[in-house]
Amino acid sequence: MVTIGDFEFPEDRMYSDNxxxxxxxxSSVTVGVDPMGFAIAGDISMIRVKKVGKSMKKGRAFGTMESGKGVISLKSPFNGTITEVNPVVQDKQFDSIKENPYETWLIKAELSDTSELDGLMKTVAEISKWAKEELSQL
Structure with a gap:
């Protein structure tokens, strides 16, 4: 577990810079928002994601997260197809997602190419450096 400030980042996951x-x-992945992302966003009023069967394009939004601070695009770090949407998202139980960000995911997807995950942050050093930079901007 990497801990930066009040935020924890389990080492069994990869992280995107958004x-x-x-x-x-x-070739399957589960995707969620890390706790620092929720802290940056503030109080969540809506999370929308594409439906099961829809394609995801690397760098393009597969959904949005809305708060009093505005609308945040959830940009995919890979190409793939959505295979499942968490019922908690569909039922608009956003507090549950925010309270348990690593247990409460947004979507599951099938990757087009697993090598697309190579650019994500995986090591303690990468995660620590990035999280410290992000924390300094809060």
């Missing part, structure tokens, strides 16, 4: 965590199992 505060998504990715847990990989073969």
């Amino acid at each position: 505060h998504l965590w990715i847990f990989q199992e073969g």
Whole structure:
């Protein structure tokens, strides 16, 4: 576990620079928002994601997260297809997601190419450096 300030980042996941965590199992991934991302966003009023079966394009939004601070695009760090949307998202139980960010994911997807995950932060050094920089901007 990497701890920066009040934020924890489990080492069994990869992280994108836009505060998504990715847990990989073969060519399948589970995607959620890390706690620092929720802190930056503030009080969440809405989370919308694409439906099951929809494609995800690397660098393009697969959903949005809305708060009093505005609308944040959830940009995919890979190409793939959404295979499952968490019912908590569909039921608009946003506090549950924010309270348990690593247990409460947004979507599951099938990757087009697992090598696309190579650019994500995986090591303690990478995660620590990035999280410290992000924390300094809060």
